Amino acid sequence: MKHFFCFSVSLLLFLPIIATQVYAQTKILGIITDKSTGIPISSVTILIPATAEGTFTDDQGKFVLTTSHQLPVNLVISAIGYSSDTIVINKSNAALQITLSPSEVLGREIVVAASRVPESILKSPVSIEHIGLQTIRQTPASSYYDIIGNIKGVNMITSGLLFSTPTTRGFAGSGNTGMNQFVDGMDNQSPGLNFSVSNVIGISILDIDNMELLPGASSALYGAGGTNGTLLMTSKDPFQYQGLSALVKGGVMHVSDPEHGATPYQEYA
Numbered sequence: 001m002k003h004f005f006c007f008s009v010s011l012l013l014f015l016p017i018i019a020t021q022v023y024a025q026t027k028i029l030g031i032i033t034d035k036s037t038g039i040p041i042s043s044v045t046i047l048i049p050a051t052a053e054g055t056f057t058d059d060q061g062k063f064v065l066t067t068s069h070q071l072p073v074n075l076v077i078s079a080i081g082y083s084s085d086t087i088v089i090n091k092s093n094a095a096l097q098i099t100l101s102p103s104e105v106l107g108r109e110i111v112v113a114a115s116r117v118p119e120s121i122l123k124s125p126v127s128i129e130h131i132g133l134q135t136i137r138q139t140p141a142s143s144y145y146d147i148i149g150n151i152k153g154v155n156m157i158t159s160g161l162l163f164s165t166p167t168t169r170g171f172a173g174s175g176n177t178g179m180n181q182f183v184d185g186m187d188n189q190s191p192g193l194n195f196s197v198s199n200v201i202g203i204s205i206l207d208i209d210n211m212e213l214l215p216g217a218s219s220a221l222y223g224a225g226g227t228n229g230t231l232l233m234t235s236k237d238p239f240q241y242q243g244l245s246a247l248v249k250g251g252v253m254h255v256s257d258p259e260h261g262a263t264p265y266q267e268y269a
Contacts, residue, residue, distance in 0.1 A: 028065045028089055030079065030096025033055050041100060043240050044079040056240040072140070081134060129213040136208060144208060145199040153215050164198045168215035168229035178228035180218070184235055189225070202233060204269035206245045207225070209236040 032044045040061025047054035048067060057063045067073060071090055079083040082100040089096075129151045136144045148166045149156030157165045159174045167176045181188040181196035183203055188196045196202075211233050218226035249267040254260045 019138075026067050026069070026071060026073075027065065028075070028096070030063060030098055031061045032063070032079075032098045032100060033061055034082075035099040035101045041079055041082065044077060044082075044100070047076045047078075048073055049076055057240065059245060063153050080132070127215060129215065131211040131213075133209055136205070136211075143199060145202070148211070148213065151213055151215075154213070157204070163200070165195075166229075166231070168213070169217075169227075176228060178225065180222045180226040180230040181233070182230070183233045186234075187225075197234075203235050204247065206247050206269050207235045208233050 016210045023045060023115045032041050032198075034041055040057070040059075042057055042061060044057040044061070044063070045054065046063055048065075048069065051066065051067075051069065053065070053067050053069070055063050055065045065075075065143055073089050074086055075089055076084065076086050077098060077100065079100060081102060083103045085098070087096075087098060131147055131151075133137050136147065137160045139147050141147060141151075146156070146164060148154055149164070153168055155167050157167075157174055159165065163174070165174055165176050165201045167173075167179055175193065175197075177195045179195070181202075188202055190197050190201070198261070211231065214222075214226075214230040214232070216229060218230040247267070247269040249265075251265040253263050
């Protein structure tokens with residue numbers, strides 16, 4: 001009886017503490033879309049001011065934020081290319097429907113190709129062409145790698161569906177040994193060829209975050225292979241883009257080639 005009484009007293013003492021911890025965890029969820037188009041926005045930052053609590057939206061614009069602060073709380077919402085907004089959350093039962101208005105971002109891009117440290121593109125000591133995630137998604141092309149051919153000063157030689165060679169100075173040809181291509185800081189050239197075979201062993205469209213092209217000589221920062229330019233390809237941050245994504249493509253190649261014949265084209269990611 002004595003042991004039962006001690007156990008009951010201990011349980012009554014710890015129950016308020018457990019209840020307080022459970023009550024302190026508040027879950028806020030919702031979806032963020034473009035105000036003008038209604039399209040979900042990915043990689044939007046959601047933060048609670050003066051705290052370390054925050055999260056990001058996924059590819060469908062959805063987010064889930066768990067906070068230990070009691071409601072109401074303020075949420076600061078920001079994304080590149082959109083005007084920041086602050087909203088007050090009074091309850092966490094219903095899913096939030098948040099819209100952001102597009103804004104001009106000329107000169108606000110952050111690049112690393114010029115000096116290998118993050119800096120504003122306007123403060124860059126050399127000319128840099130930056131291709132963001134929104135541009136990659138909106139460009140109609142069989143491969144996002146083909147976007148490089150639309151940049152000023154770039155000559156693109158296409159030798160096949162999966163083999164395109166960019167160059168920014170000098171003579172263009174199939175296979176450019178004078179242009180560096182780095183994927184997350186690692187040289188992407190094929191062993192034995194001494195040049196990168198397009199994006200065959202690069203990043204898939206699901207994982208690409210941005211590309212930076214440094215036209216002209218860049219050997220001082222990226223080695224002797226950069227006499228015709230350097231291309232930096234950066235993958236997505238797993239902390240910003242959480243969850244699972246899959247991609248399946250199918251098609252037909254060599255439709256009008258009588259010697260080779262039509263063959264299926266498949267891509268999985």
